[in-house]
Amino acid sequence: MKILVAVKRVIDYNAKVRVKADNTDVDLSNTKMAINPFCEIAVEEAVRLKEAGTASEIIAVSVGPKVCQEQIRAALALGADRGIQIETEDSPESLNVAKLLAKIVEAEQPELIIMGKQAIDSDNNQTGQMLAALLGMPQATFASEVSIEDGKAQVTREVDGGLQTVAINLPAVVTTDLRLNEPRYAALPNIMKAKRKPLDVKTPADLGVELKQHTQLLKVTEPAERSAGILVSSVDELIEKLKNEAKVI
Structure with a gap:
């Protein structure tokens, strides 16, 4: 059985997210990037299926600029067999990614597609x-x-x-939640081997897909800072503020 796993390049979840001064987007300069955690779980599940003898080949696919090859190589170090990069100028919106992945699925004919349920950047x-x-x-x-x-x-x-248990016929698409597994760390020998594993680069034109923008990012702002707490002298005063100021009771 062949498994296709989609991986996305996102800001490392441990890194502090910065907003550009003009509020047009998130500032990615000098920011540590990593595989989206949900995608990493998807890779781990595919590797476990291969180790169990259920799968014979794992293909890691990513959509984005050339730098996303780092995340494909990381997936290869975790156990994927080969990679495919669909090169775009930036990370396209969801529908465009789905259309590009659909073309790869049609060409590769995997029996199972495993993806993270969401990316931690766009959610x-x-x-x-x-x-x-x-x-x-x-x-x-x-x-x-x-x-x-x-x-x-x-x-x-x-x-x-x-919890709900369903049975679905293959081929099928499965998206992963946090509690599916705990991803392993890549061992140094596997990191070195990953550099020699095949990685093909394709473009949307190669796949016959025209990227269209369906949404527009208007503004990005940091969350409002948490305001300081208020000390009250009595329970009556607390109730009064909760009722008349906070309006929660």
Whole structure:
């Protein structure tokens, strides 16, 4: 079984996010970048399926400028077999990414596509669902447990009311939640081997996809600073402020 895993280049979750002075976007200069944590979980799950003998090949795919090859190589160091970069000037919006990934899926014919449920930079939670719709494939989102048997994927999903278990026919799209697994660290020998693994570069034109902008970023601002607390002298005063000022009771 062939597995395709999508990975995205994002600001490292430990790094402090800075906003540009003109509020046009996030400032990425001299900022540590990494694989989106949910995508890293997707890579780990694919590697575990391969180690269990369920999968035979793992392909890591990323959409973005040349620097995103760093994240593809990181996925290769974790256990993916080869990489594909779809080179664009920047990171496109969700629908464009889904269209590009759909072309790769059509060419590679994987039995399973595993993706992070969302990226920590945009938090859209859209690409996996859009990809499944474009491909006409079944989907199981927010997976906290995945097992493959008899041409089906049994997926336990995290939903508002608890856990839901569904069975879907392969090929299918699965998006990962935080509790699916804990990604491993790449060992130094595997990091060195990853440099020699094949990595193909394609463009949207190669795939016959025209990128169209459907949304416009108007402004980026930092969250409002937390205001100082207020000391009250009595319970009555606290209740009065909660009722008349905070209006929470």
